[in-house]
Structure formats: structure tokens, C-alpha cells
Amino acid sequence: xxxxxxxxxxxxxxxxxxxxxxxxxxxxxxxxxxxxxxxxxxxxxxxxxxxxxxxxxxxxxxxxxxxxxxxxxxxxxxxxxxxxxxxxxxxxxxxxxxxxxxxxxxxxxxxxxxxxxxxxxxxxxxxxxxxxxxxxxxxxxxxxxxxxxxxxxxxxxxxxxxxxxxxxxxxxxxxxxxxxxxxxxxxxxxxxxxxxxxxxxxxxxxxxxxxxxxxxxxxxxxxxxxxxxxxxxxxxxxxxxxxxxxxxxxxxxxxxxxxxxxxxxxxxxxxxxxxxxxxxxxxxxxxxxxxxxxxxxxxxxxxxxxxxxxxxxxxxxxxxxxxxxxxxxxxxxxxxxxxxxxxxxxxxxxxxxxxxxxxxxxxxxxxxx
Amino acid sequence: xxxxxxxxxxxxxxxxxxxxxxxxxxxxxxxxxxxxxxxxxxxxxxxxxxxxxxxxxxxxxxxxxxxxxxxxxxxxxxxxxxxxxxxxxxxxxxxxxxxxxxxxxxxxxxxxxxxxxxxxxxx
Numbered sequence: 001x002x003x004x005x006x007x008x009x010x011x012x013x014x015x016x017x018x019x020x021x022x023x024x025x026x027x028x029x030x031x032x033x034x035x036x037x038x039x040x041x042x043x044x045x046x047x048x049x050x051x052x053x054x055x056x057x058x059x060x061x062x063x064x065x066x067x068x069x070x071x072x073x074x075x076x077x078x079x080x081x082x083x084x085x086x087x088x089x090x091x092x093x094x095x096x097x098x099x100x101x102x103x104x105x106x107x108x109x110x111x112x113x114x115x116x117x118x119x120x121x122x123x124x125x126x127x128x129x130x131x132x133x134x135x136x137x138x139x140x141x142x143x144x145x146x147x148x149x150x151x152x153x154x155x156x157x158x159x160x161x162x163x164x165x166x167x168x169x170x171x172x173x174x175x176x177x178x179x180x181x182x183x184x185x186x187x188x189x190x191x192x193x194x195x196x197x198x199x200x201x202x203x204x205x206x207x208x209x210x211x212x213x214x215x216x217x218x219x220x221x222x223x224x225x226x227x228x229x230x231x232x233x234x235x236x237x238x239x240x241x242x243x244x245x246x247x248x249x250x251x252x253x254x255x256x257x258x259x260x261x262x263x264x265x266x267x268x269x270x271x272x273x274x275x276x277x278x279x280x281x282x283x284x285x286x287x288x289x290x291x292x293x294x295x296x297x298x299x300x301x302x303x304x305x306x307x308x309x310x311x312x313x314x315x316x317x318x319x320x321x322x323x324x325x326x327x328x329x330x331x332x333x334x335x336x337x338x339x340x341x342x343x344x345x346x347x348x349x350x351x352x353x354x355x356x357x358x359x360x361x362x363x364x365x366x367x368x369x
Numbered sequence: 370x371x372x373x374x375x376x377x378x379x380x381x382x383x384x385x386x387x388x389x390x391x392x393x394x395x396x397x398x399x400x401x402x403x404x405x406x407x408x409x410x411x412x413x414x415x416x417x418x419x420x421x422x423x424x425x426x427x428x429x430x431x432x433x434x435x436x437x438x439x440x441x442x443x444x445x446x447x448x449x450x451x452x453x454x455x456x457x458x459x460x461x462x463x464x465x466x467x468x469x470x471x472x473x474x475x476x477x478x479x480x481x482x483x484x485x486x487x488x489x490x491x492x
Contacts, residue, residue: 039427040402225401225428294405294449296425319404319427326405348407348423 010056011146011206019214019221027119029057032223039225043321046192046230047362050152051222052213055191059122060142060200063113063133071133072113076106077249077268079259083108088172088187091257093128098248098273101128103239105198107174107187114174114185116147116198118239132269145185146206151196151230153365154218159186159197162212166197171366180212188367191227193234193360195367232327233320235288235359241299242286242315242329250277251331253286253359284312285337288359289328295347296326297354302346303332311336314345322362332356373476374485375436380460383476390436391464392424392455395489401426403455408444408466415439415468417475422465424455436479438471 007030016023021032032054034042045051063072069080078091085108093101102121107114117125129139150159160167162180169175169188177186185200201209213219228238237243243252248270250258255278262268266275291297296319303312317328328345336343339358344351370384378396382389397403405425415421415435422433444466448454455463470476480488 033428034401038402040404043427229427294452295407296405296430298430319425321402321427 008057010054011203012054012056012148012210015207015210016054016221021221021223024224026224027057029119031057032221034223034225035221037220039223039229040321042220042222042226043229045220046152046194046222046226047322048152049218049220050150050154050158050196050216051192051226052210052219053149053151053222053227054146054210055149055198056146056206057119058147059115059117059119059125060145060147061115061117061126061129062109062140062142063115063129063137064111064140065137067134067136068113071137072106073262073268075129075132075269076104077258077262077271077274078106079261080106080108080113082259082261085110086174088174088189090172092243092249092254093125094249094268094270094274095245096269098270098277099245100239100243100247100249100252101125101245103237103243105187105189109174109176109185120240142200144203145200146203147198147200148206148210149190149192149196149198150213150219151190151192151194151222152218153195155194155196156367158213158216158218161216168369169197170369171195179209182209184209191234191236192230193236193362193364194230195365228316229318229321232316232318232329233322233360233362234364235329235361237286237329238316247286247331248274248277248282250274251282251284251286281334284331284333286315286329286331287337287339288357288361289314289317289330289343289345289354290357290361291326291328291345291352291354293352294326295352297328297345297347297352301328301330303330304344304346304351305336306342306344308344308351311343320361327361328354329359371476372482373436373479374482374488375434375479376488377434377436379433379436381436381476381479383470383473386469387442387467388437388439388470388476389464389467390421392433392459393485394459397456397459397463400424400431401428403452406448406452406455406465408448409441411441411444413441415441433465435468437468437475439468440471441466442469443467
């Protein structure tokens, strides 16, 4: 337990412990990996009803200043200028070589841009932004707010009991809304493939809000274990596994984050590399992989073609409780990236058959209005 | 019948020259929901502390080591269709394999039930 004394704690730490969570170190924080319900039960509960996740370890940043949009666009390939107030977009910080420094959510909050960045990357991201955003943009790290996610088909029903306005928010929309009287930033988004919300709440009110939501019949607390299996079934990238400073958005099958105007104009870090890959194709691609049989294939598992030649590597792999079987994502040489392609996975020294498949494994159920 | 336990959280039941091996209730609880068990083939020779089986939860794969020297004589085929048996009945229907022993005196190096209980409480 000694190491936990050095770990940072979120505003919900005491609540996690009280709920019987197994706490583990994650990106410098003590975080709940699972509660007594267990990873599988938590996963299935989220897909059936609603799950509450503490994601306060993620970084929240506000950018203000007249030129904030143009300056941020130098660092990401997304069209941020086109984002209307109250709209959110998934994007990535790219580097000069076209690879990905982090993925993030960008919201036009009206008078500012509100960013949510990965926990393990937040220090680097902030250095990167401070170094590259020009004069006239100011960056504020929001460290007085917790972040929680309420995800699942009953999330909207539950949350609208406390704030009727959240029912009308559409997927990838944002509003400042009082929930049970607490001033929150609410985004209709998440990391599970389900309908749901991410809620930024003052640290001082976080536990009270979490307790209110957990008191609802539909809601269970969900740990990082199920968060990972849910996002893998949804085909969503985990930064550090599926995308990182060795992969480009094109290789990562994230072409869609490079919006039309940016394809024409460029002007973001690594644009020459990325636009060339858009035009001429990349050598490899991130794909979904379904192992035959029941043995899961974990990250770093070697991928072979049926002639036994190495063609890639798994970047996320495990068991999908909703799929009720093993699932994975990984990179393969482009000629093997077509769904239906037969491949082999080297698990414990044995080549085991698998197939390239379309993502996601579990259908997305976002609320698009 | 003798029941013994290893520091790797396996139980070993020895009767009529054959040892039945599984993982303990403590082990299944710390692993969580078990989704796949890879068992050795019948006839495989095992070396004490060498790899014997692999047990996979949603999150991770864990090795199961051979508690004794010997040879696999039978595996629990039920676990292929129903790996959750290891969670439900770890020390009965959720057994992993049966092995013949090269040296029965190795059993004396393992813990009895009381010693294992103390061992787990000290963790």
C-alpha cells in the first residue's frame, strides 16, 4: 500500500474505497480497476442499463483568446473553425512526422475552447500547447473540477431526473447545465459506444453528485477494467496502445478526423506526411481482429499471414463480455487489411487462426436526435 | 486422500497415485471472471514450477505452474465450454488436470490446509 501514498487521488477516491473498489496505479493516480461486481458484470451492466465512471485523472484545459481556433488548428487536423458553440469534436495532436502525440476532445464552449486530454499525456500536451500556441492564446489547466462519465442506454433517463435539459443534448454536443443544483459542463459523449454523458463537476461537489447518481436503481459504479473492454468492443482507440508517436491518423484508421477544409489547406503539424498518406495510402492500417476459438490474444501478439510471415502486431486484445468471446485490434500490412482476410496470431508459441473484421464489435448506440 | 496447497495458490488432491490440481478460491477471487483456460495435453511431462496451464480473465493472462514433477493423465474438458466453473467451484468441479507423480515425496514440501490459510492471511 506504500506506493498508493505517492499516487494522486481524485475527488472520488474515498467513495471508491467505500464501495469496495480494487485500487490500482494508473497514470500517476490511484484508480478503481473494478468494484465487487467484477469486470464482466460491470461491462454487461453498462450495456444493459447505466454505469458511472470516474475519469477525473484526465486533463481538462480551457483555451481563451481571440486567435484560439486558428492557433489550435496548427496542432490538430480537425476543422475547429466550423464547430458551432456547444459542439464537440474528437481530434488528435499530430507531430511534424505525422504521428500522434495524443487524442483529445475539443468543445466550442462559446467564449473558449474546452479540451479533454489523456491522463498519461497531459503534462506533455500542456508543454506542447504552451510551446506552440501563439501569443494571444491563454491556457488554463482546470484542476478544480472532477470528470465523470455516465454511460449506457438508461443514462439519459437517469440524468434527466436531475436535469431535464440533458435529454435534448445530441451526441457530441455540450452545455453548461445545473445537475441537482451543481454547475456542470455536460457533453453527450463517452468511451463505451453507448449513449451517455461526460460530466465536468467542481471537485467539492463531485462526491455528492456521484452518490446521487449511484443511488438510482439503474446505476452501478464501473472501473477501468470494464472501461477498457467496453471501448475495445466499441472499436475505440486507447492512446499508448492503438495510436501513439509511431502511428499516423491514416494508419490508425482515423482518416475521418482530417476534415475536408484541412485536407485542402493543410497547415497542421505533419500535414505533408498525413496528406501524402491520404492521397497515396499508408503501408499499414489498424483493423479489428476476431480470433477463432476462445483464447484471447493480448497486446503485442504477433500477427502472421497464412504463409507464416509476420504482417503486424495486436495493440489491444482481450475478451469482450457482450461479444462473449475474444476480440482484438491491431496493425496489419495494408494488403491484409480487408475484412474477411484470414490471419494467424502467435499466442504462446502457437499460430492460432483469426480473421480481420469490421469495427466495432458491438454496435454504437449514440443519440443523434 | 491428502489435500495440499502451493504458494502459487494451487490445490493438489492426492489419491491412489494420481494428483488432481486446480487453483484455490483465493486465486479465482483475485483473478476475477475467468473467460478461458488453456490446459496441457494429456501425456505432457511437467516439471515442478514449470509452465502447466494458462488462465485468462477479461483483463489478463496468468500462468499456472506445475506444483510437482509428473505427467498429465487427464484434463478437465468441461472448462473449455464453461471456464466460469473455476469461479463457481474452484476447489471441486473447476479442477484443471490430473497428473501422475514422479516423486511422491515432493508432496511433503507443500502446505496443508491450515498452513495455506495462514499463508493467505499473511498476504
